Amino acid sequence: MAAHLKKRVYEEFTKVVQQHEDLSTKKLRLTKPSKSAALHVDLCKATSPADALQYLLQFARKPVEVESVEGVVRILLEHYYKENDASVRLKIASLLGLLSKTAGFSPDCIMDDAINTLQNEKSHQVLAQLLDTLLVIGTKLPENPSVRMRLVEVACKHLTDSSHGVRNKCLQLIGCLGPVEKGVAKESESQAAKDVQKIIGDHFNDQDPRVRTAAIKAMLQLHERGLKLQQAIYSQACKLLADDYEQVRSAAVQLIWVLSQLYPESIVPIPSSNEEIRLVDDAFGKICHMVSDGSWVVRVQAAKLLGSMQQVSSHFLEQTLDKKLMSDLRRKRTAHERAKELYSSGEFSSGRKWGDDAPKEEIDTGAVNLIESGACGAFVHGLEDEMYEVRIAAVEALCMLAQSSPSFAEKCLDFLVDMFNDEIEEVRLQSIHTMRKISNNITLREDQLDTVLAVLEDSSRDIREALHELLCCTNVSTKEGIHLALVELLKNLTKYPTDRESIWKCLKFLGSRHPTLVLPLVPELLSTHPFFDTPEPDMDDPAYIAVLVLIFNAAKSCPTMPALFSDHTFRHYAYLRDSLSHLVPPLRLPGRKLVSSAVSPSITPHEDPSQQFLHQSLERVYNFQHLDPQGTQELLEFTIRDLQRLGELQSELAGMADFTATYLQCQLLLIKALQEKLWNVAAPLYLKQNALASAAAKQILEETYKMEFMYSGVESRQVVIIHHMRLQAKALQLIVTARTTRGVEPLFGMCEKFLQEVDSFQRCFISELPHMQGSFVDKLLDLMPRLVTSKPSEVVKILQTTLRQSIFLHLPLPEQLHRATANIIEPTGESDNPLRFTSGLVVALDVDATLEHVQDPQGTVKVQVLYPDGQAQLIHPKPADFRNPGPGRHRLITQVYLSHTAWTEPCQIEVRLLLAYNSNRSKASTRIPKSTWSESLEALPPSENGIEGTIPFSKPVKVYIMPKPARR
């Protein structure tokens, strides 16, 4: 041990020596006019503290280079010792902290000085600031336990300071830097060997609430850094829950939560009785209690944390929804219980009598516990809270708990349904979403469904759509329920016709989920009669379509249903199957051929053959090397056509088919371009033809960007191939330019750039290279030494030959591949009435679009407006305009402002959605292994990885507008 100590002492000693060396080298640097010198002069000039402060403030505005940081620090420290004015010292101290944050600067050389300054300091504020600086220094040196130890010791020394600010900072420092591993603490000899937790714990009872808060926060910080907190703190933390100050209580709630997660199963005694319970249950009860705290900040905190306490026993959990009602000392049933009873007794009207809720049994006065000790009614209170922040937090917590406990989900249903009528829309929306999330755990009772459906008339579109989503995945228990839902949805449809799509979709799921419940309703819904023919309904009526969607989807898994259809229903089926194929499933109808392809859904799962087909055709394509060029082209063309058709037919495979078709298209273009005759003839003669080759190169580039950024689920294997294809296109471009331009000068630059790209390709995808035997890049890399040294004309020649010889790479398909699609719902583009507005002013155009499989739509999706004069306008929608109704789906509801000078007559503008990409954010760069990352980051020239662009990914919609000249 002693030897070790000695070693440590020496270590420190040597460090000091090194510093002196540093000092001397620094002096050399000082000779050149640097910032530090300027500062020194300024500070010496300063006559009054106010002056000096001004200089320092000015100084702080400019950044300091890494090399001169240390010099500046020395000068500041020098001045620090001379300075009498506390405010100047304070500023210097804060500057020290700022300076040590400079990237690339290692602050261990100034640590000793910083610690020294602490010793003679009298001003509390300066002390606090210095400690803050030390904290910055300490956090900059994470791998240096001895430094940290020292800093912690210093902090412990100042813990007895009379100022709260200093104690605050000390605790913060201990929390951030205190030793996390037990072993380190034992090893070091000094007083810091004392348990850090104990030191912090002692300040839980500090007289200043700010220090108490800081102590708890420091404890939490320790926990975050990986220290296992002792269970003994629990009782201390419990006492803090009754603190007078809200910050303390709020932090204490967090601490209790942390402890409950650490020691869920340990046993704690219940005060005032002999019983014992699990710690997590006890903590749950305590946090529940805080849901009725006086301060709403604490209430929000408590409500939020409740959601993540999943280990709590169900007995306690269910208490949170329990509130015993009484009236005049007699037990009363809650409205929920009454509703349930009414439902189970088969009666279905709420009693319309006064005294319907009259209390029944007498309550034993002794047994009533008005201040519940445990979790009683915590959520009942939380959901009724005055502040909507608390209510939202409570709803979220309910959601999380219900997801993990089906029985709790069943119980909390009533309360969630109640929240559908909250006064704040956000809360309503949140509770609907919550309900959707837990919907697989529950079945709605009829009376609950009734309340849920009442919200369908809400004027807010978000609410209605959220509700449709909810209905998509709810279980309904009775056929009356289905009927009720249908009736309400149809009512909704007549009131808000724009909801059409969403309602149809909702009914599709309702139908396919409850075929047996729909079956008895069919005659009524189709209004068929056993003896009489009923008039044929109007096929264009959205309400009728809605009914049919419900029935057809139910019929899919209920073969007896088609027997109930009348003739026109079959006709309508055929029509709908064609026009709304995404809503109407293929049915096996008696006496009729299946409308969809020859694949019969009942015999085999229907994706299989088409998937097989996909793979087979690809297989065929990959073997084309053996074919003659003509045959290859034809084969590719056919396969592309096949794939495109397949994508249209099978929506599940659309992404996959499109993706491969695009890839094959690229290859086809490449082959075509290489087979041009121009290659055999002297360049200048064929200026016309090369238009095709360069156009092909350009198109391939575009397509590769589409492939990389428009599909979700693309893996690194595919990214390599895409990049490879892009490289080929670039090579093609280079060759074409070389052929058509005279002189070598411009070629130099291009060649260099190309070689750089090859280089970066190699670095990014080094791990994938072995899979690319015989490919273009493989060959290119072999030739790399020659390429680098040769002249541009030679490079071009080599490229041309390699491009021709290189083989076609297989494109492995990922598991899931989806193409990003967008569909503009509004504006519809059908209106003949121009949107009139005064020129020079703006008009707001509502845009409503659904986006599918777009990752990070907030950052990438843009709206483009094209005016007839060719002017294009790009609009970035606000992040808040995007909603996320389901996984992989987004919805953009935004307003686009249009303006233009006056026109003589109305004209159409085009609105479309664009997907912006930036090769910086390329999926490739995020996927390269960590080790190569840092290298490549430094090596890559910044200009190269900044290609930005946009891909249009929705059909353009035309809007008729008419800017009128302003009247004077």
Add this chain to the structure above:
Amino acid sequence: MPEIKVTPLGAGQDVGRSCILVSIAGKNVMLDCGMHMGYNDDRRFPDFSYITQNGRLTDFLDCVIISHFHLDHCGALPYFSEMVGYDGPIYMTHPTKAICPILLEDYRKITVDKKGETNFFTSQMIKDCMKKVVAVHLHQTVQVDEELEIKAYYAGHVLGAAMFQIKVGCESVVYTGDYNMTPDRHLGAAWIDKCRPDLLISESTYATTIRDSKRCRERDFLKKVHETVERGGKVLIPVFALGRAQELCILLETFWERMNLKAPIYFSTGLTEKANHYYKLFITWTNQKIRKTFVQRNMFEFKHIKAFDRAFADNPGPMVVFATPGMLHAGQSLQIFRKWAGNEKNMVIMPGYCVQGTVGHKILSGQRKLEMEGRQILEVKMQVEYMSFSAHADAKGIMQLIRQAEPRNVLLVHGEAKKMEFLKQKIEQEFHVSCFMPANGETTTILTNPCIPVDISLGLLKRETAIGPVPDAKKPKLMHGTLLMKDNSFQLVSPEQALKELGLAEHQLRFTCRVHIQDPRKEHETVLRVYNHLKGILKDYSVQHLPDGSITVESILIQATAHSEDQGTKVLLVSWTYQDEELGSYLTSLLKKGLPQST
């Protein structure tokens, strides 16, 4: 012992005529000045002769505080100030001050003009009375005089309702008035900080009730109205002008807005209209939602709710009408009821309690055939619904408030004796504080233990806290100083300063003590042993061995001499000044135990 005396003149074990006298540290305060709705004789007002038989009340009362504008809390005010005679300050919040005269005027009109009573206060008296009112803001500390200060807290219940903290020196009382712990559609929940008053005077209307969630009731209400309107029926909601009417208006207004409904909603003109005006003004007193959205739109500027005209009652099609009074005993609501009662599509919703004998009570108890004046029989075919919307705290709410304020004593008023008994028992059992429930005229005395503030100079405080181990947060700490009592104020000064002020010379006081120790060794060896022993034990103190053979522990001197007769016995002389008494006596007791056996 100082004490707080509380005497309810009204609302003691009773609802109505709230009026409570509190005397605290020599100050007399009257809380509320209400009338009783149940009486029409002298009993309707509190008996002010209890305060003084003759002479003006101003001499006996320091101030009057009105918690909110309901008549059972302010109805007797003009009578009290103008007819009995009181000129001191009357405190109430701004909304209360604005709305109170309207209600008083209405009350006067009904009593004088309709019932023809004489000897009642006049309009002029109401005006004069209101001139004496001082309006206060929430959380504003108002100095009534040098010692008495009051502070208002938000109470929910109705617009402008407040709880008041009355504080003299360190003693304080909190009076809740009526309050509501659950927020409703237009008001927030009552809130108080942890002010730890000596006494909390709380209302206890719903002492034995725990209420169901408000949401179910609201939903039921809305559903019923919605269904009826969709059927094309008419809905009549009899209400009283203020409070609940606004809540229901907001409820329906937002629902109409949300659901895009078109059926008209009317409310009867007059009082309600005037009151709505004030609700629009006092937005800060409403709940979170209304406060937040008022920049876009003031919720009380109703879009769907229009003023009612008598002729509208015969209009075809659905409509909703709020009409006064609330119990269907007279006026517009009864007229409309008679028109609509015959149609089963229509509905009447009673949002509150109905007194026996009124039409409201009859229909609620299920009577379908009513006998009207003139021997007419009115058959009631319309649906009758009951919906209770009450803005008082229930038992849990009361407990919650007590938990928030942490009072040392609780006193219950404004409730029925039997129910109070239950709550009292619960409070005592769960908070371990004493609880009182005096009847009218009965005086409750509460002993207090107020702290007495003493001034101390910062220098002395710092010096004293610096001595000894680390200052411990909440533990009492021993301090040395001289307590000076100068004309009603206390001061703790350093002994030097006290001597100077009194012009006295300082005397040193030293304690010496001899301790005999059996030790055969030489003197200096003994001293060394003692020194080592003490150093081992008193780690936190500076123990020094002086060259002249004595030991000092801080400023305590220890010398050892051999006993004159017995050389084996050493005499330790321990000497200390009286300031070090604590340490000195500890040292002697330590030494008396003897030295540890040397090894």
